[in-house]
Amino acid sequence: MRGFELVRPATLEEAIRLLDTDDPTVRPLSGGTAIMQMMKTGIFKPSRLVSLSSLAGDHSAITLDDKGFLSIGAMTTLAAVEHSQVVLQHAPLLPKVMKRLANVRVRNAATVGGALAHGDPHMDLPPVLAALDAEVIAQGPGGQRRIPVADLYAGYFETVLQRGEIIASVSVPPRNGCNSVYRKTTTRTADDWPALGVATSLGRGEGVLQHVRLFASAATERMTRLGSAEAHLRGNRPEAKLLEEAGRIAAQEVEVIDDAHGSAAYKVALVAVQVRRALHEALQQGSEQ
Amino acid sequence: MNIRPELTNHQIGRSVPRLEGPEKVSGRASYVHNLKLPGMLYAKIFRSTVAHGRILSIDVSAARMMEGVEHVFTGEDVKTIVPNPYFGPAFHDQPVLAIDKVHFVGEPVAVVLARDPYVAAEAAQLITAEYEELPAVFDEVEAMHSKAVVHEELKPAGTFPDLKHLAGRKDTNIALDYHLRRGDPVAGFAQAVHVFEHEFRTQQVMHVPLEPMVTLAEPHHNTIIIHTASQSPSFVRIEIARLLGWPENRVQVKVPHLGGGFGAKLYIKLEALAACAALLAGAPVKVMLPMEEQFYTITKHASTFRIKSGVDHEGRLLARHCEVYWNGGAFADIGPRVTQKSGFTAPGPYDIDNVSIDSYALYTNRPPAGALRGFGIPQLVWAYESHTDIIAHELGIDPIEFRRRNILRDDRPQATGTPMTDAAVDAVLEKIAECMQWESGSRRKSDDPTKRFGRGMAIGFKASISPTTSVAVVNVAADGSVVLQLSTVDMGQGSDTAMAQIVAEILEVAAEDVRIVHPDTDVTPYDMATLGSRSTFHMGHAVRLAAEDAKRKLEELAHAMGFTDHAVWQPRDLFRRKYGMQAGNVIGVGTFIPEYRSPDPENGQSDKVTPFWMIGGTGVELEVDVETGHFRILRMINVADLGTPLNPRIVETQLSGASMMQLGFTMFEEMRLDAGQVTNASLADYKIPGIQDVPDAIENEIVAAHQSNGPFGAKGVGETATFGVSPAIANALFDAVGVRLTQLPLTPEAVFMAMRAKEGAASGV
């Protein structure tokens, strides 16, 4: 039997060294919930898996710095994020999203690093973190760099992470009075992967929308920033008509694909509805505070 | 004879907690998957990649060379021990491993055996096969006349007399055509004021037992033991013995706990391959499927149902014609029974004088279809209750009122001519109306303009497959403790508990104190199978008879031992007096087969086509999001006539469980095929309902009823709550947003597209 090698480096540096190779069959292993599935179906046949489990001690902390930036270690499980009081206070959207992300068993094993690095567009965390202006701290042979989550994806199952680069943590800036919403639409069961994910973050000042972030995922080949819809909203009064228009513009600008979750025609219609609803919801949250 | 006097005669109708519960929740229950034997080899199946093709060559050399691989076998090897290695309950059409040709993507072609299951899996990937591809047919209606023919020649098994005439038939995909005629349909339609005709379709789905199929075959000197997750140990024994040319007593079939069956583990599945591989290898062989491969083993029939009704000016049904096409896939399995035994209920629980039914079991190049909880009934009810709802609306009659005018009441004969005795169709209908406050029309309204409320209902019925036999043995030990030996498989439905209650009631012990011996064909007697909600009735009677037999023998013994007064002896006193010590047994035996008359081959008529009828209905209240097509079920009400419940709590879980399962088939589940290849054969892409998909409220109602020929007034219930779910939801969707869906599943996209088409039509676009 061919099998594969499983290595458990003790430090991040060692892990990076082990991963610094052109061989695409060498990959990091975190919670394993995604990678094992690919191995079971034969899509991915590893020669070596670099388990990051020994790094969990150092890279699964959730901390808040004095500027109000929330840092979540890459090895933090989704369940830990779901139940963290610090996260609940500073990024309350994240625990909320977890309730419908996969199931308890997956959340107990899956990690934030894996959820960001996997690159499947049908994931809930990337658009949410992008809308929150979060950044990934990536560590590689050449040192450390910060990558906005909004820019993390190069394509279908493809990130901009380079050879040997590992996600070490993710940094979420303070909310600054913005309200954020994620709307997950499934077309099969409730705990399914999303057919469409829409995330938004809105900040108001002087009666107009000043801060606008709007992302769509799952229905698209990769997570997409809805730039035209954002531009249409920015600087304007958030009236029902404007939100409706933003939904329509979003549906026009986004490139939707057919897949097992539904036809492109259907999902385009969903984009218009869910963008409008997400915006409404975020504004309503704002007015409740 | 009172061991626990306080419990005497209160065993029936008591919600005894499931006997196996503690064992299961504490993780101690054993399953075939856990079983390991010394020297055991794991099997991995190499499967066909083409839907229909002639095998040109199979190259197993690389697999055989791989380190750790013990054996690789193909159909040619199987032939060395079984000259004619075809099996199946209705047709001998399924080869142990493919011979000469393959009939669907996923058909087993070769098997690798290794001590390490991962070695076997990797070696199986090294096998290659070349095929000459043949034209394939996938659609059941096309299969009626297609040039692509799945089997060269039909090979009925000979077990069922009404299939014998099909022997040797060539150039056809019709495994069985079943016809029923009652009254004069032509005249009926001629008299009708309105005629309605519709077509409804259902998709192919899978049982998804959470314990995937598994069999471990253990060869011995001149016997074989088959440990298997099977719903029909007696059939497995008979069929393996037939294949090997052995007497039944050299084949021992043992079934421990099952992690769900739902019809997937019926008749014979992996057992033939496991037995042949074990005999060829001379070692125990375990064949265990991963979840993904179950999709290539057995499924539920996709179907097309064309239904036509003639109605008079008072809204009375005068005539009905039913044309049903069952997509049986590549092997008949039990499909021909579905076609006939369920087919004759196709006109629904309605009193119609003039009826014709044409029902066809078709071979196609899809994964095989067989029995799945409801045995074809949910497909039929889906069509006739959607049709009924359309007729009522078009005639401007309230849907429940329309049904009141037409349902089968009292002892009126159903389409076969068998009277609807002990069939509470009207009580079920009225209970739904009452629970939904149908008449007062208390309709919820949403404040949200994007939401619409809707309600719908449906009723259906099923006959018990007949005639079938059950045998039970009750063994009273010298201390008076009782063991029940039976081949009914408790796969989660609670049969062990119910059967123990029957024994306990008669022998005046507590149900909790009756020990059940799980199926082991060396010690547990014959039972046709655990299927079609037949066990409570058939095995229930056999167990009752066995317990009564034991009781009579104890009384005789008491008499012989000089006891006269019933109250003064305990069973252990009898044994002690007779044998001078704690020794001996009393064995009671019960055999049951109900009365049955074969339908007239000309017109399908019989006055005793089934020993009992199961009646079920569902009412649904839902809310539709008009902007997305999503809908949420606010309330689901399941109403059933199951006679008198032996164990009310278990019965209720059967109702809610069955309705949830059917809800999955209605809203989410669908095997998607691309040129015969299942494209979503995994739980990642074939989604079954989870806890968040459960309706806000599920209410289960048991109507007051008594099955007069049933054990303690009871009858079967395992499938009853599946009947009405799909059409109730579709009817509620129509009520909410005015669109009619005729194809399952009822996805948000389907609802959305139908609403859009309706708007388009309204605005003339």
Ligand SMILES: Cc1cc2nc3c(=O)[nH]c(=O)nc-3n(C[C@H](O)[C@H](O)[C@H](O)COP(=O)(O)OP(=O)(O)OC[C@H]3O[C@@H](n4cnc5c(N)ncnc54)[C@H](O)[C@@H]3O)c2cc1C
């Ligand atoms: C049944 C099921 C249901 C699911 N439903 C949902 C859902 O509803 N919504 C949703 O969003 N997701 C869903 N998922 C996906 C789940 O979120 C991912 O599988 C999970 O987040 C991956 O994390 P992991 O730690 O297990 O990653 P792994 O499987 O260990 O790794 C995933 C990928 O990321 C790479 N990787 C892992 N860690 C790092 C790192 N630190 N740096 C760089 N690369 C890394 C690996 O090499 C691999 O390529 C579901 C999964 C399952 C199994």
